[in-house]
Amino acid sequence: MALMTPEQFEESLKEIKPRVFMNGKKVENILTNRNTRTVVEANKASYKWALDPKYKDIMTCFSPLIKDVVNRYTHVSTSTDELVAKAQAGTFTAEMLGTCIYRCVGYDSFHSLYATTWEMDKELGTEYHPKLLKYLKMVQSKDLSVAGALTEARGSRKQKTPDWPDPFLSLKLVDKNKDGIVVKGAKINISGAFASHYINVLPQAAHYKGEEDYAIAFATPVDADGITYICQYTPYSAERDQADDLEELGNPVFGQRETSMVIFDNVFIPWERVFHCGEYQYSVKFVTRFAKTHRMTCGGTCKVGFMNQIIGACKLIQEYKGLEKATHINEQLMEMVALRETSRACGLAAAYNGCEEPKGSGVFLPDELMGNVSKLNVCNAFWRIMALAGDIGGGLIVTLPSLKELKNPDVKDYVTEYLGFGSDAPAENIMKVTKLLQNWTAGLHGVGTWHGAGPVMAQKIMLQRVIDYEHDKWIAKRTLNIKD
Ligand SMILES: Cc1cc2nc3c(=O)[nH]c(=O)nc-3n(C[C@H](O)[C@H](O)[C@H](O)COP(=O)(O)OP(=O)(O)OC[C@H]3O[C@@H](n4cnc5c(N)ncnc54)[C@H](O)[C@@H]3O)c2cc1C
Incomplete structure (x- = not known):
């Protein structure tokens, strides 16, 4: 079986030496730095679940490419059933981790690369697809973690891209020779790349004539010469750095959604890992195919898992406070459930309505209309759920004393008494659940969920392209017997 154990995954990370900076300092070891460690833990969990009889059906599937069982996050869907399974895996990983499974963007980018290299080879006579298949087989058989940028x-x-005074604000090809290409520029907001084995790099936007040097897609090892990671650093990172005990935190093991800027300072990419180079008309296809896959899960069913954590915490607080009969809180919980189920339904509909794209390629992509509607709904639903959770959780969400006070002999009795709310539950549990709600509602997740997989306008632009009003017009006219 082509599956690594969690221990083998951790060992494999010791072999790679990415150049990582955080909070003004070099991160010497991503395995021991408390913030980068959260990414290692999240990816490691995906290796554990794949070997666990309870979760293996969620986390693994059969790859016809290498004729073996692979981790679902290295697989390219060949049917709507597999898209549905991936959408459901997104909910599972999100509710178990409360953060990203950092192999997700890699999965989505493989779908885009698979479909578009196949199409380019067919229409242009290029030879990208066999190279992609060779790389994908290597990823599957070695069970690698791949990020997407x-x-x-x-x-x-x-301004148009060629008019920017600084040409490297978009990743650009700077050299090309018989062995490969050299690229310079940066990608920003990239999830968990430093704790992966490879990064799949795609264009961010459509490109036009004169922008050939920006029309590039490739894969690179994370520690290739010239790559530097500059990690996010937030109040939550500082809190983790300074905690005496990680149990004090709102998500002790898996933390926040960790990203970094990825700098490419004249990075060499051998031709065998280059999958798009100059064919500017196809850049938009890489982007839209990635987006429709990413919006099904990251923009859809993954957030269902996050919502499960929030709803569970709210229900516990309701019970701790003896508010089970408060009508408005029960209504708020019901509203949260309705928002969650609408998010799930849209994500699953994107999967069920998916189809082979392009026809004959063998790769299945989610439905563009439903994928974008899914993300659009989630953007607004998540803020609403955060607001409702804020009401149910009370002011303590933002006024909570440190859990350290429970061990402080001077005040521990006060905290235990007054934050126990006279309930049967210990104050420690109430404080921990409140801390979880702080993590969800008073931190990074609102904006993170809005922008991850693209902000609302990005979905609206795509929806404008795919909505078919002709049928609706015909129905209206038919109802009124209007003939023209
Ligand atoms: C937690 C998290 C994880 C992420 N992980 C990844 C990852 O792994 N890989 C990856 O590639 N990306 C990742 N992203 C990036 C994410 O996809 C982007 O943040 C998102 O697409 C928005 O882009 P931006 O941040 O550059 O914002 P902007 O594009 O600057 O958007 C800000 C505002 O400006 C508007 N705007 C932007 N351009 C225009 C325009 N031309 N005309 C009119 N309005 C415009 C937008 O609609 C929005 O309202 C992640 C983001 C987050 C928050």
Whole structure:
């Protein structure tokens, strides 16, 4: 079986030496730094579940490419059933981790790469697809973790890319020779890349004539010469750095959604890992195919898992406070459940309505309309759920004393008494659940969920392209017997 154990995954990370910076300092070891460790833990869990009889059906599937069982996050879907399974895996991993499974963007980018290299080879006579298959087989048989990078800083949005004074605000090809290409620029907001084995790099946007050097897609080992990771650092990172005991935190093991800027300072990519180079008309296809896959899960069913954690915490607080009969809280919980189920339904509909794209390629992609509607719903639903949780959880969500006080002999009795709410539950449990709600509602997740997989306008632009009003017009006219 082509599956690594969690221990083998951790060992494999010791072999790679990414250049990582956080909070003004070099991270010497991503396995021991408390913040980068959360990414290692999240990816490691995906290896554990794949070998666990209870979860193996969620986390693994059969790959016809290497004729073996592989981790679902290295597989390219060949049917709507497999898309549905991936959508459901997104809910599972999100509710178990309360953060990203950092192999997700890699999975989505493989779908885009698979479909578009196949199409380019067919239409242009290029030879990208066999190279992609060779790389994908290697990823599957070695059970590698792969991150995905599209987002770029970009220059003034008022100008076209070639008019930017700094040409490297979008990742650019700077050299090409018989062995490969050299690229320079940066990707930003990239989830968990430093604790992966490879990064799949795709264009962020459509490109046009004159922008051939920006029309690039490739894969690279995370520690290739010239790559530097500059990690996010937030109040939550500082809290983790300073905690005496990680149990004090809202998500002790898996933390926040960790990202970094990924700098490419003249990075060499051998031709065998280059999957798009200059065919600018196809850049948009890489982007839209990635987006429709990513929006089904990251923009859809994954957030269902996050919502499960929030709803569970709210229900516990309701019970701790003896508010089970408070009508408005029961209504708020019901509203949260309705928002969650609508999010799940849209994500699953994107999977069920998926189809082979392009026809004959063998790869299945989710439905574009439902995938975008899914993300659009989730953007607003998540803020609403955060607001409802804020009401149910009370002001303590933002005024909570440190859990350290439970061990402080000077005040522990006070805290135990007054934050126990006279309930049967210990104050420690009430404080921990409140801390979980702080993590969800008073931190990074609102904006993170809005922008991850693209902000609302990005979905609206895609929806404008796919909505078919002709049928609706015909129905209206038919109802009124209007003939023209
Ligand atoms: C937690 C998290 C994880 C992420 N992980 C990844 C990852 O693994 N890989 C990856 O590639 N990306 C990742 N992203 C990036 C994510 O996809 C982007 O943040 C998102 O697409 C928005 O892009 P931006 O952040 O550059 O914001 P902007 O594009 O600057 O958007 C800000 C606002 O400006 C508007 N705007 C932008 N451009 C225009 C324009 N031309 N005309 C009019 N309005 C415009 C937008 O609609 C929005 O309202 C992640 C983001 C987050 C928050």
